[in-house]
C-alpha cells in the first residue's frame with residue numbers, strides 16, 4: 001500500500017534530519033530533505049554523509065538508488081511535494097543565559113509555510129522550550145496560504161549519535177503530540193513501518209510532547225552527574241567509584257545505564273538542553289522545581305576542571321613545557337561531533353597552561369583542527385604518545401581501550417596515564433609499570 005503513504009519532507013539535514021530522511025526513504029517513503037546549506041545538499045545528493053555516523057553512508061547510497069530520496073535548498077519544492085513535513089533544525093544555546101535560540105526553527109517554519117497551499121501536517125522534532133509548538137501553530141496559520149488546513153504536531157526525537165540508525169528504525173517509543181484525530185492518523189501513517197514492529201506510541205498534547213524530550217535528557221544528565229558527584233565523595237575518602245557504580249547497578253530500580261562515571265557529558269544536546277530547560281522553567285515561574293539542574297551542570301563542569309588539576313598533579317605540579325598526549329576529541333566515541341566536548345575543553349585548557357598538547361581522535365580530527373588550531377594533531381594514539389610526559393584518555397573509543405600498555409610504554413617519555421573515562425584495566429596498566437590515575441578512584 002505504498003501509494004497511500006504520505007510524502008515526506010525533512011527540513012534540516014544535520015545529525016537528526018539527515019538520519020530521519022535517509023531512514024524514512026529506506027523504509028519506503030518518498031522523501032525530500034531540505035537545507036539552506038547548498039554545499040551540504042550537494043554532498044548528500046552525491047551520496048556523501050557530511051558527518052560521521054556508523055551505517056548511515058551505506059543507507060544513503062541505498063536510499064538514493066531507490067530514487068525515493070533527494071535533497072534540495074528549495075522550500076517551494078518541499079511545500080508542493082510533502083504531505084507531512086518534519087522540522088529537524090538545530091536549537092543551539094543563545095548566549096550565557098542558557099536560553100534556546102529558536103532562530104532556525106522560526107525561519108524554517110516560516111519559509112516552509114509560505115508554500116503550503118493544501119492540507120498538510122507540520123511535525124516538530126527539534127528540541128524546544130515548552131510552549132514553542134503553540135506559538136508555531138499560530139505562525140503557520142498566519143503564514144500558510146492554506147491557513148488552518150495546515151496542522152502542527154510534535155514528535156520529539158530521542159536518537160543517540162553513534163546509534164542514530166538503530167534508534168530511528170527501532171526507537172524505544174514514539175511520542176505524538178497532537179491536537180486532532182487527523183494529525184494522529186497522519187503521524188501513524190508516516191511511521192507505519194516503524195509501528196508495525198510493535199514500537200509503543202504515547203499520544204499527548206503538544207506541551208507534554210515538548211516536555212517529554214527535555215525531561216528525558218534532564219534525567220539522563222542527572223544520572224550521569226549523580227555518579228560523578230559520588231566520584232567526588234569517593235576521592236575524598238579513598239573509595240572507588242567504579243566499584244560503587246557496579247554495585248549500585250545490580251539494583252534494577254537504579255540500573256547501570258548512564259551510570260558511567262568520568263569526565264561527564266558533552267555534545268550538542270545534554271548540556272544545552274538542561275540549561276534551556278532551567279531557563280524556561282524560570283520564565284514560567286517554576287524555576288525552583290528544576291533548580292537542581294543548575295547543580296547538575298555545575299557537577300558536570302567540575303569534572304573537567306578536576307581532570308585538568310589531576311593532570312597537572314601527575315606532571316609534578318606544572319604542565320608548562322610538558323608534552324601531553326590527548327586521546328580523543330569527540331564528545332563521545334563513534335561520533336565526530338565536538339560540540340561542548342569535554343575532551344577538547346580539557347586539552348585546550350592544558351594548552352593554555354603552557355603544555356604541548358598532541359591530540360588524536362579516530363573521527364573528529366577535521367572538526368577539532370578547525371575549532372582548536374592551538375593544539376597539535378597526530379596520526380594515531382602511539383604517534384601522539386611519542387615522548388609524552390603524560391597520556392590522557394578523554395574519549396573512550398574502542399581502539400583506545402585496546403591499546404596494549406606495554407606497546408605504549410615503548411614510545412612515551414614517562415609512564416603516566418590519566419584515564420578520564422574509566423576505560424582501561426588499571427591493573428594491567430599498573431603491572432606494565434604505569435602510574436595510573438582516574439577520577440574517583442584511589
Ligand code: UGA
Nearest residue numbers: 157158159160161224258259260264265266267269331332
Ligand atoms: C542524547 C540522548 O541520549 C538522546 O536520547 C537524545 O536524543 C540526544 O541527546 C538529543 O537530545 O539529541 P547524545 O548526545 O547523542 O544523545 O549522546 P549520549 O549517548 O546521551 O551521551 C551524552 C554524553 O554523556 C557523552 O558525552 C557521554 O560521554 C556522556 N555519558 C553518557 C557519560 O559520561 N556517562 C554515561 O554513563 C553515559
